[in-house]
Amino acid sequence: MGWSTKIGRIAGIDLYMHATFPLLFIWVGFIYWVQTGTMAGVISGLLFIAVLFVCVVLHEYGHALTARRYGIGTRYITLLPIGGLAMLERMPKDPRQEIVVALMGPAVNLVIAFFLFLLVGLSGGGAEVMQPTFLPVSFLQSVLFANIFLAVFNMIPAFPMDGGRVLRAALTLRLGRLRATRIAARVGQTLAILLGVLGLFGNPLLILIAAFVWIGAAAEAGASEVETRLRRKPVARAMVTDFHILRPDETLADAVDLTLAGTQKDFPVIDGGQLVGVANQGAILRGLRDHGLEGRIAQVMSPPITARPNAELADLLENLQQGEARLICILDRGRLVGLVDLDNISEFLRIQSALEER
Numbered sequence: 001m002g003w004s005t006k007i008g009r010i011a012g013i014d015l016y017m018h019a020t021f022p023l024l025f026i027w028v029g030f031i032y033w034v035q036t037g038t039m040a041g042v043i044s045g046l047l048f049i050a051v052l053f054v055c056v057v058l059h060e061y062g063h064a065l066t067a068r069r070y071g072i073g074t075r076y077i078t079l080l081p082i083g084g085l086a087m088l089e090r091m092p093k094d095p096r097q098e099i100v101v102a103l104m105g106p107a108v109n110l111v112i113a114f115f116l117f118l119l120v121g122l123s124g125g126g127a128e129v130m131q132p133t134f135l136p137v138s139f140l141q142s143v144l145f146a147n148i149f150l151a152v153f154n155m156i157p158a159f160p161m162d163g164g165r166v167l168r169a170a171l172t173l174r175l176g177r178l179r180a181t182r183i184a185a186r187v188g189q190t191l192a193i194l195l196g197v198l199g200l201f202g203n204p205l206l207i208l209i210a211a212f213v214w215i216g217a218a219a220e221a222g223a224s225e226v227e228t229r230l231r232r233k234p235v236a237r238a239m240v241t242d243f244h245i246l247r248p249d250e251t252l253a254d255a256v257d258l259t260l261a262g263t264q265k266d267f268p269v270i271d272g273g274q275l276v277g278v279a280n281q282g283a284i285l286r287g288l289r290d291h292g293l294e295g296r297i298a299q300v301m302s303p304p305i306t307a308r309p310n311a312e313l314a315d316l317l318e319n320l321q322q323g324e325a326r327l328i329c330i331l332d333r334g335r336l337v338g339l340v341d342l343d344n345i346s347e348f349l350r351i352q353s354a355l356e357e358r
Contacts, residue, residue, distance in 0.1 A: 239338030
């Protein structure tokens, strides 16, 4: 995670804080100092933001743990100045499951708000609870209304917010995923323009949110286009068939020679005609540092990830993007017949795009 620091691991999911996140506390502290002129006011404001982001983390875990029920892991959760981001390995293919995963984040905030409502009522603040304010009579009221705001705001139908995913999934049931994604992305970008205009005349934070929504909508639409182009395309149409191999007993110097002589960076390792591993560029460089040029390929190779020639390119792209492998070896009846990596798939997409433009 570039520009981020790991701050913990909860329920098997790493929690990161982006380098810009502390800027939020500086900004909030300044605002409360201007409004109250006291250190007590500043501390109260910072405590409110800290508690609010605990709620944000719980919101993201609502998504992550629900996705886990459908067999989808979460790579990490990152805290940003404008909220949290749960990086799922993928979104559910079933639109109904996608709706459930998207709704569980706001649902967590509503559950928190409900229990805070009960707590405020028990503490005798029930009469004031209908008077929302973020410079409150009651600290609990502030957190209560902040959770309601988080739930409502996240349900705005704009990627990459939860409402945008619900909209896309609902449209998918009738229009198909690609068309639904395009429509949801257009809606999201339209809302981003409106938020940006409002930000010019009011809160500058809206401009940052608008940029986040615009970029997220464009990225989601682009990813859906790529997935559609690769769906039902067999690996055999795109795999590299002209490649070099290494043997376990060869030296790292041999790998360096092959790397410098061409463009191949990752190598399948063959022993007795059988695929036994993969030596990728990162492992080779670490091996050079630890063992020098005389180190053996057997010392740096890792178990191979394989697929068949009739597998779908879309599925292989998912594995490569998740970081499970840099190189996928294509086997036909146990014999290595090709290789696929991200560069290879990108070239295939560029060729397909050129043919379509013609």
